[in-house]
Amino acid sequence: MPAGGPKKFSYSELIDATNNFSNQIGKGGFGVVYMGKLNDCRVVAVKCLKNITGGDADFWAEVTIIARMHHLNLVRLWGFCAEKGRRILVYEYVSNGSLDEFLFQNVKQETNKPVLDWDIRYRIALGVARAIAYLHEECLEWVLHCDIKPENILLGDDFCPKVSDFGLAKLKKKEDMMSVSRMRGTPGYMAPEWTRPDQITSKADVYSYGLVLLEIVSGSRNFSQLDSKVESDQWFFPRWAFDKVFKEMNVEDILDHRIKHTYDSRAHFDMINRMVKTAMWCLQDRPEMRPSMGKVAKMLEGTIEIIEPKKPTIYYLSED
Template identity: 40%
Template sequence: MEPRKAKILAGATFTGVLILILVLWLCLGPSKTFFLLGGIGVAVILSVLLWVLLQHAALDRRRMSLVRRSALEGNELRLEYSFLRKVAGLPTKFRYKDLVAATDHFQALLTAAPPAPSSKGYSRTAPRSPSRGIEGAEHGDHEFRSEVSAVASVQHVNLVRLLGYCLNPGGPRFLVYEYIHNGSLASWIFPSDRSNGSGERRCLPWPLRYGIAVDVAKALAYLHHDCRSRVLHMDIKPENILLDEGFRALVSDFGLSKLMGRDQSRIVTTIRGTKGYLAPEWFLENGISEKSDIYSYGMVLLELVGGRRNVMLVGDGEPSERQWSYFPKIVAEKVREGKTMQVVDERLLQPQGGGGGGGGVDERQVKTLVYVALWCIQENPKLRPSMARVVDMLEGRLPVDTPPETEMIIVDILSINDRPGAGAGAGPAGVGIGSMNYSFAASILSGR
């Protein structure tokens, strides 16, 4: 019986018995018959009260049973949902205070480079995970949702895995990635004061460089051809290529990524990326496509071969005596002269004891990488091979033809030339544009 009905019945019974006792008192007075009937009435009242109490106790037990059952079912659903999220590789939503605790208030800074700084942290949920903050008006809700959706929807052995994210109301937003042990490719191929821990400066051997070129090509081929919606990375550069403990390359940083429908040949958007790796179509207002990523990949290949920035200010002395050096132009000239090996990182040609990579440079592989790179940086996007074709060429399934000469009008667009002092105030001698970690975004306006 429902609790409300039980209370009404108990109240009616109690009232009726009291009225009956009162009537008996008036009619019989203090006689044996009155006390007998009164005792029966009191027993009835007590029985009804006991029945009501038992009904309430039974109802409480049923309620507790339902609560426990709901809690168990809820826990099972949460565990199952958590398991399915892990199996599917879906990101976890972290609390801001957990990230603060894991990163020791973001003290372990991995990089402060745009578009966002990265900090390393440790937690039971995401062990040794870098968290990257996204701040500023240009990195609002739209960019954050774009990055989370793009990274969460792709899973590949050569892509950095997104472990989770954090939405901090009124504050910065964070992405939590898996920690990649050996850092970025840039710290391994460009000459610097950084050592490998034994006092020797880092220099990646040639076999590893070639393997990295193949790994990155496979990652981009997956993004361009094997995803439900094509994903344009839009910021391919050595800083966004990480190396794990086995020196396998993983492409990272989808903060500027763009989804592209299968029926789209190109899209029009604001200029995004890093100066020195941008394809010419960014500046010519022709719209961009996956071929823009291919151009950036070709520029990275040249830096992988030469161990230097493609765009560098070289020379000593006064700023007016320095010159800009454009490596792709140098490579094209050396290929035309039949001197391809002269563009190889000179440290790789030194013996092991001389601080180099110990030799072992495969001339055929050098020629393959250089030719593929020159195909990828063609000014005409239609001449650039697809990333799937690039993978086939690097793995020897397709021949690599001699690339045609290209104008390299990007030299004029970036105001880079061979005149002494041109742009000399942009940086110190020997510093490349790419080494400044300079990313930017600018809108392209065109009249009707």
């Protein structure tokens, strides 16, 4: 990538690189992703954006800012195309796909992904926390991700996590991003304040991260009911997990059943305990009760003490 910023690709170059956009490898709220290969043989992920406003110069300025965000756990942006109204981003290709493909496997899936062990899961959780902390606290430009979920966490060859789609909310109009009528994110991962006339802050990302952290531990979607004894209209995954860990003192009940047999309380208890306690702090209903992402990373590292969190509530529903 040139020292002055990201490379500006022509649309014809990207047609050639992607074989006329023939190999779709992903699709999300911001657009469709295709695999491509540049003239220098680098494999890339080419994202065709939708609903992006502003002129070419504005787009270039925003993309240049995003391209300067360098962190081990962020996907690298190599270039873009702004031609004839098109808005396309060119990223590094991350070989192992997204975290959801490893966490939520089912018999219908054709691919055989390995089951991630506890140490890899912890490394993924910590790497993602550090990446989001970088976006919130270390960038010259303050960046909200607005869509933290397993589909936006990619895994490299060594399962090094890389957060994708960061900064894309910046390419939208700022008033859109803050408007409750135009909510950002994915149902199931959105913080409660998105449903209220509150200003959206970095703590919305913290909440979404807390849900992902519980999913890393459990291997289940946070909106999948794991306990038949609970009425479906009363099901709230964080509250159920809190009771298992802090009331019943039985952390094994929330562990991914595929690797529960590998759980060794001597080797893994401290690590899993930190992950669950941290998740519960992230999932506090009130944004001001949640830690910053920088503090979240320290909690996972074990460099600061984690006091017992308050039980997460279903938004403003009162406790029984």
